[in-house]
Amino acid sequence: MPKSDFSGNFFSITKYYSKDQLLALSSAVEIYKKKTKRSSVLFEKSKKLHVNGVSHNIRFFDPYPFVTKSAKGKILVDIDGNRYTDYWMGHWSLILGHAAPQVSGPVRKQVSSCWMHGTVNENTINFSEIIQKAVPVAEKIRYVSSGTEATMYAVRIARAHTRKKIIAKIDGGWHGYTTDLLKSVNYPFEKPESAGLIDDSHIISLPFNDITASIQILQRVRDNLAGVIIEPVLGGGGCIPATKEYMIEIQQFVHSINSLFILDEIVTGFRFRYGCLYPTMNLDPDIVTLGKIVGGGFPIGVICGKDEIMRIIDTSTRGRDDRSYVGGGTFSANPMTMTSGRAMLEHLKKHSVSVYKKIGALGEKARKGLVKSFDGKAVVTGIGSLFMPHFLANGITEVKNASDASMCDTKLLQRYHFEMIAKDSIFFLPGKLGAISYVHTDSDIKDLIEASSRFAGQLNQ
Ligand SMILES: Cc1ncc(COP(=O)(O)O)c(C=O)c1O
Missing domain, CATH: 3.90.1150.10 (Aspartate Aminotransferase, domain 1)
Structure with a gap:
């Protein structure tokens, strides 16, 4: 076969x-x-x-x-x-x-000024204002350099926030090569994806668009469920849209047990409309990850979340015991990506x-x-x-x-x-x-x- x-x-x-x-x-x-x-x-x-x-x-x-x-x-x-x-x-x-000339113009201008400094910069603030207006869940934002990093951190935040360990993903769901989420990506889903993955016992997998079976699986781990991560359209898994009912019911269950509903919109963000897909499904996610289009073609990952959740990564107010240690990395929010992303979103908004x-x-x-x-x-x-x-x-x-x-x-x-x-x-x-x-x-x-x-x-x- x-x-x-x-x-x-x-x-x-x-x-x-x-x-x-x-x-x-x-x-x-x-x-x-x-x-x-x-x-x-x-x-x-x-x-x-x-x-x-x-x-x-x-x-x-x-x-x-x-x-x-x-x-x-x-x-x-x-x-x-x-x-x-x-x-x-x-x-x-x-x-x-x-x-695209809409992006290359501003990028050329930026590169003639500077392309990397590793300090707080105005480009980031300008870009984040645009994302925040387009993606309501982005009450707070943290940039990284790839989608893989964004989903890795999203999962860590969910575990830290809930003090629970299990993350549920979808059979065939692809969230990058992060060790946490490298499970049940390729068929047959129960077979390990790789050697070198030490412990995947805290990742479980749900059959996409099958609400009865999915809720049954979630029920079994409800006491230790930190969150569910889902793509609204299964990308690598076959370009298959989730049904609205499936997403709503999964979200309802997750919220009923105070776990987090994480949407991976790395493919779907700004792909079908100016903004994410989730508002069109009447969803209220806790964290949304973005990548690809929002970088305007430059490397990016974005973790967007509700303020009350994202504050757990604030190292100025929290110590090792009660923080989620989330970085960004050397190249996070670099001026080139911030400029190209902004140029892309400004063009998409206008047109x-x-x-x-x-x-x-x-x-x-x-x-x-x-x-x-x-x-x-x-x-x-x-x-x-x-x-x-x-x-x-x-x-x-x-x-x-x-x-x-x-x-x-x-x-x-x-x-x-x-x-x-x-x-x-x-x-x-x-x-x-x-x-x-x-x-x-x-x-x-x-x-x-x-x-x-x-x-x-x-x-x-
Ligand atoms: C839904 C989804 N999440 C995460 C990723 C990982 O992003 P990156 O390749 O930028 O690390 C991808 C990449 O294709 C993706 O499709």
Whole structure:
């Protein structure tokens, strides 16, 4: 059975496909190799310097990933000069496209002044005022340099605040590589994700969108539950929106036992509207983590929380016994990120109607078009500008959670993405969801649907 696999190794697929299908794939590999000769040589060098040639596991795909030279707007250019229409968009962070002038102008100005000082700065205050207005839970804010750090600290705050130990997450929920949350990410969810994780007994996992089963699990640990952390749209787990009812009931339960409800909006924050997704679900989270889009393409993680909760990290009023020790790090709130983030949010605020209307409509068009292209062979999940096809297999007919997504043919999804890279110069990180940015157009979606129809036609052979 195909398994969801964050490492992205997919050339074991020879086991899965018919001779004709393998022929199509090998022709895609040949086309790819021919057009990415310089990437091939340079990636060999990269492998001598970096483990598996990469600095993030998911960036590897077989036979080797192309090496990017530059990026502008919707286009990624590799060192062989191939131009790809990009739907990966910097781990989905570049909602205005690559090197957006709205961000690069202010960033250039800032870099000509200074880019790092490690002291309190006005840029941070200006940026935080903007976040606070857009995200009501952000009564207090702490910046870090990645989403992983933000979720790591959010969990620590919940444990310190409640003086309880257990954190519940979701099967397939991805919150970064933090030791605490590296559990039940990949199918089969009960299998450890990694060697070297010392104690994961204080992390439990819930089946997404299944309220009865989730509450039963939570009931069992109610006396020691510090909090629940959830993405409103399961991102890495398959681009699957939570139902409003599920989120509300989980929140109600968590609050009824005085535990914390933590929303990870690192993907969803400023993705569908100016602000977070949670107000549209009538939710009242205690902590929200942000990242990706809010950094304007520069490294960021943000912990936003209610004042009464965040005050536990105040080292000026609390000692070791009653504080949660939360840092920020050398590069937290650095002037470059604060400037790029502010430029991004100011632009999104000013143009929120046009940006979100356009990318939402293109997303809708992509989902509908892909469903038609795949003609019953795949379902397409997503919302707004995010979308992801799942090729049906193993009796799965709909995808409501990460388990359903993992039972689908994930190898075929990777092959589909790879063939588009090779044959159509359309780039998705193989196996990952696609994100539409403001720079994409109707004709890009048309091209995507046509390429997908050609791929689907091949499946019938
Ligand atoms: C929902 C979610 N949380 C946290 C993270 C981790 O963020 P980062 O990669 O910036 O550490 C990610 C990254 O993809 C994510 O999708």
